[in-house]
Amino acid sequence: MKEQGKIFLGLSVFVLAMAITYGLWTNNAGGPGLEAAGTTALFLAFGLCAFIGYYLAFTARRVDSGAGDNPEAEVADDAGELGFFAPHSWQPLSLALGGALAFLGVIFGWWLMFWAAPIILIGIFGWVFEFYRGENQNQ
Known part of the structure; x- marks a missing residue:
């Protein structure tokens, strides 16, 4: 670093x-x-x-x-576990759809934000609490 x-x-x-x-x-x-x-x-x-x-x-x-x-290190010296990453998640798709609707709202009319905001909020809430509920819940 x-x-x-x-x-x-x-x-x-x-x-x-x-x-x-x-x-x-x-x-x-x-x-x-x-x-x-x-x-x-x-x-x-x-x-x-x-x-x-x-x-x-x-x-x-x-x-x-x-x-x-x-400076003397080899590439293999940095091998190992890099961290924990979610195996699969549908939340980025929800955020992408909500973001796309929000940007379309800028083009076609701000009324589209009424549809985009709940989708974005659901995506953020789902992503933040993804490992606190459902099949990925930590015991």
Whole structure:
């Protein structure tokens, strides 16, 4: 994780330099002024890279070093259990249908949100409490 944090922090410095360069370049290009959309997007990308880099660097201090932090490590050194993942779930389908209806509501009319919101809420509720009820319930 230490290396990943360094990569993201380095990327954030690069994106910051490019945001400043882009902002100055578009401001002096003889146009009407600063090109706001691209400059804003680059500064937001800088913020996202900095947040991720800081999180990874902060977390790396609290966890053991992994195989990715050892330059002598082999690929097999990182093998093993990665965590628990749901074997199957219908909840993402519910969220996708509700999200699709919500985006269609933006196009065709906000009244469609009355149908989308309950579907989205059912999907979120089902996904959060998936392992507290039914056949996947933990004993």
